Amino acid sequence: MGGFSLxxxxxxxxxxxxxxxxxxISEIxxxxxxxxxxxxxxxxxxxTKPAAPPAQIPAPSAEPTAAPGVETAASKTEQK
Structure with missing residues (x-):
């Protein structure tokens, strides 16, 4: 009950x-x-390829921007 014979x-x-x-089989x-x-x-x-430097992420801006036509609290105070 062991291995396989010839x-x-x-x-x-x-x-x-x-x-x-x-x-x-020869094709495979x-x-x-x-x-x-x-x-x-x-x-x-x-x-052989040199390692690429990591991509730099831009720093976030101080003023958040909104999509055109969307009013933010900053834009409301500027209008008054």
């Missing part, structure tokens, strides 16, 4: 080949290889 692995391999076909493995190659290239590109 006969079990051969049967599993035959079933997989019958389900997917030989061409489809080719796509997998391309994905790994692309991943390694992306990691290498990140290492």
């Amino acid at each position: 006969v079990h692995w051969i049967i599993v391999l035959v079933v997989v080949l019958l389900l997917f076909g030989r061409g489809r 493995m080719g796509d997998f290889g391309k994905g790994i190659k692309s991943f390694k290239q992306g990691i290498a590109d990140e290492e």
Whole structure:
């Protein structure tokens, strides 16, 4: 009741080949290889790029602004 024997692995391999076909498995493995190659290239590109400085956030203004047509308490006192 332990692991699989060689006969079990051969049967599993035959079933997989019958389900997917030989061409489809090689196609999947080719796509997998391309994905790994692309991943390694992306990691290498990140290492060579200099780190961008963090974006600076503008300081808030002292006077709050309102949308056009909206009256604020400051605009009401200016009108009087």
